[in-house]
Amino acid sequence: RGYFTAINFDAGMKRAYLIKNHRAGVVRAFHGHKKEAKTLYCIKGAFKVICISMETGKWAVFSITERSNNTLKIPSMVYNGFASLTDDAELLILSSSTFEESKSDDFRLPYDTLGKEVWEVEHR
Numbered sequence: 001r002g003y004f005t006a007i008n009f010d011a012g013m014k015r016a017y018l019i020k021n022h023r024a025g026v027v028r029a030f031h032g033h034k035k036e037a038k039t040l041y042c043i044k045g046a047f048k049v050i051c052i053s054m055e056t057g058k059w060a061v062f063s064i065t066e067r068s069n070n071t072l073k074i075p076s077m078v079y080n081g082f083a084s085l086t087d088d089a090e091l092l093i094l095s096s097s098t099f100e101e102s103k104s105d106d107f108r109l110p111y112d113t114l115g116k117e118v119w120e121v122e123h124r
Helices: 099-103
Strands: 015-021 027-033 038-044 046-053 059-065 071-074 078-084 089-095
Touching: 027 046, 038 046, 038 059, 046 089, 059 071
Parallel strands: none
Antiparallel strands: 015 089, 027 078, 038 071, 038 089, 046 059, 046 078
16 A cells, blocks of 8 residues: 655754655755754655754764655755755655744755765665
């Protein structure tokens, strides 16, 4: 029949928006917020997500898919970026800030800050 995914709205979430990439390999990176926190839900397909601490520069790579590990919380003070791993991937994002609040709390880094190779995916 399919599968069921519950979406929990944490206290303080003020906005939700959907990002859809039409093909695998689309990279959207890097941006971060000093105040805003987000929760990412993979609705369809799969994404590679990379997070970088604004304070220490340490970074980590995550995979989220529609069927497992479909949620990733990104706290404030973290740059984040993602690449779609599948065609027609969809990502629902819940934010602790309104759109207006977010515009004044937006910090960016080039997508290749860690090197272009971090976005490559090893196929098996």
